[in-house]
Amino acid sequence: MRDNGLTRRSVLSGAAALLGGAAAGTTIPTAVAEPGTATAVPPGPVVRPGDPRYPDLMTGNNQRFVARPEYVKLITSTADAENAVRDAVRAGKRVSVRGGGHCFSDFVCNPEIEVILDVSAMTDVYYDERMRAFCVQSGARLTNVYEALYKGWHVTIPGGVCWSVGIAGHVAGGGYGLLSRAHGLTVDHLYAVEVVTVDERGGVRTVVATREADDPNRDLWWGHTGAGGGNFGVITRYWFRSPDAHDTDPADQLVSPPSTVLVSAVEFDWDELDQASFTRLVQNFGTWHERNADPGAATTAVSSLFNVSHRAHGSMGMFTQVDATAPNARRMLDDYLAAITEGVAARPRPAKAPIGELGKLPIDLGEPRELPWLQAARLVGTNNPTITDPTSRGVHKSAYLRKAFDDEQCAALYRGMTGEDFTNPDTMLVLLSFGGRVNAPERGATAHAQRDSAFKMCLQTFWNSAEDDDFHITWARETYRGMFAATGGVPVPGDHADGCYINYPDNDVAAPEFNRSGVPWQALYYRENYPRLQQVKKRWDPADHFRHALSIQPAR
Incomplete structure (x- = not known):
């Protein structure tokens, strides 16, 4: 050793x-x-x-x-x-x-x-x-x-x-x-x-x-x-x-987090959302991130989690954090919230219900509050009972996005989130801020290849009984396939999408019945970095002792 x-x-x-x-x-x-x-x-x-x-x-x-x-x-x-x-x-x-x-x-x-x-x-x-x-x-x-x-x-x-x-x-x-x-x-x-x-x-x-x-x-x-x-x-x-x-x-030697952050938590009542408002709200999130994806953008101080929850949940919630020490921090937060709600009939209200996988917040953040950074990190980090439930079962599907969802994608998502035959409230599409300094390195600087995306998504639902596996997995597959119908059911790298996130692994993308794009799953996760990863594998684990359903294959 x-x-x-x-x-x-x-x-x-x-x-x-x-x-x-x-x-x-x-x-x-x-x-x-x-x-x-x-x-x-x-x-x-x-x-x-x-x-x-x-x-x-x-x-x-x-x-x-x-x-x-x-x-x-x-x-x-x-x-x-x-x-x-x-x-x-x-x-x-x-x-x-x-x-x-x-x-x-x-x-x-x-x-x-x-x-x-x-x-x-x-x-x-x-x-x-x-x-x-x-x-x-x-x-x-x-x-x-x-x-x-x-x-x-x-x-x-x-x-x-x-x-x-x-x-x-x-x-x-x-x-x-x-x-x-x-x-x-x-x-x-x-x-x-x-x-x-x-x-x-x-x-x-x-x-x-x-x-x-x-x-x-x-x-x-x-x-x-x-x-x-x-x-x-x-x-x-x-x-x-x-x-x-x-x-x-x-x-x-490392990043110093902001001493304080501005935090906001709002929700949108499903009863106030028709398909047009739903579409506008979801597209607003994507459009803002598309316009603010550059590494040098002043708005890199802003980051948000938008949980597009199923109608059965009653509301959709969004948690936003801004570096309070950044110039014009409150103005950036106000402008962000205004951009997300522009043209949407449903008005944001203080989040009272759980925000997707986050539990019900113990404080009212409808009016933004300034908190010490570590306190804010604990507020959301220790308050996620859905995803940390040790008895739960789940299915998860991911994508990196370069541009906002188009109308067809929003229509497929709306169908999935409003269907009368599926009423699990612990179901959501999590939209997550990306871009900014994430996009600064060259694509090959690290094995992580998605270096020009604007936001990412995780479609997920949770349940507790094995008897319900097929029902929930089928719902997720159909909704995901509908959202990426134009590219064979998966987010093929191109003008609008940039593949999948390996830390949200989904074995379906390696199955031809679900990935009909003709693009191999390795390209979805690793883009052009995959051959280099195969060389690393060949050198360090040539006999493939460490392997799983989506593991790197040694170069031949």
Whole structure:
């Protein structure tokens, strides 16, 4: 294992000490120290069928997908991960890797999986003086990362909203959030990644890859800037440092979030919306983002989540955040809200109901309020009971958009959201702000290829009974296919759309009965970056030990 000689100042302690036990009959190897530390980290337990913990570890956040592995290995350190991979490879076992458990598809949990490698106990966040970067272990959850970075050094990464999302998969797929229009994607600030890899002979080793131009392992870093998780090995640590950081002060190495933000939450009553008003409202959102997608736009301080909920929900809600320290912040927010509601008969009112997957807000934000940034992040990040319901089942379909939806797309969406035979209130099209600084890098600078989009969407619905799977999945398929009927049922890259988001994976796009575009699914997720990703795969996982339904295939 590579020793990096790290100097460690831990802010958040991991859960490793709580996981020192093992299932009956399991041999526990000697505890080892993490690189650069003198502290021994006990290896995590091996959980097998019959262990009372096993049922909780067979699945993730989406109960549609269940595995029945021979065992689940809870990993507590890089050395533990390396040993776990070596054991599985020697035994010829099919493995998958789990961090936060928020995968929307069956990448981690499916009947073919024999061993789940679970890194969720690895949660440390600290400043690494030698790397001059912030180190985050791969099991950390987003809210814990934000709190550690902000409280310790007044910095952050521009990541997602949901508190319980694991950092490993989120970053690997090109994570984004409410600060991304101003600061880019999480991968735009990724300096290095530590990965346990397997070579063509089954040899297991741990590799640290950086973005440095002369790093011989740089291609492995690049592969973790948008390919998604579960492709090249087991991620154990990330290091973050902004590309324009040159000082040695930790507080200058990453993005500083605004000290305060203006937040607004409004809803539109479905009873006041006919098809014309619905269409205008949805198109207004797209048009504003289309006009403000440039990296240099003054409005990069504005970011919004618009939950176009099903009529059964009663209303559609929109949460908007603006950097309160930006010049003319209140004017930008007022202008944004005016643009979204222009020509719409339904008038916005203070949000009283849950806003899609966000729960009912505890405060009235009909009149915008200025809040400390971390408080605002907690307000939305810890208040999403629909998507974090541990008993729920869901289906999710994504797209990047360059332009507002046209009339035909809005008509298909309106049919899906008003049909009398479908009345699930936990159904929504989430429209999410994109563009701005996200669009600054060149398309090939990272594996994340969508660098000129204006906004993105996630069509999703949630339910609790397996008996209702076909009903809900069919609804999602028909609505999505209708929205992209002009391009074979999927968002083919072109003037209006730019493919799909790998962190909202959808196995349907790889099936000819649902993707009739003639465009392969790899082009939808990775555009022209896919052949390069295949070369990365060939070098670092040539035997395809780490694979799933939409994984990168090694180049031949």
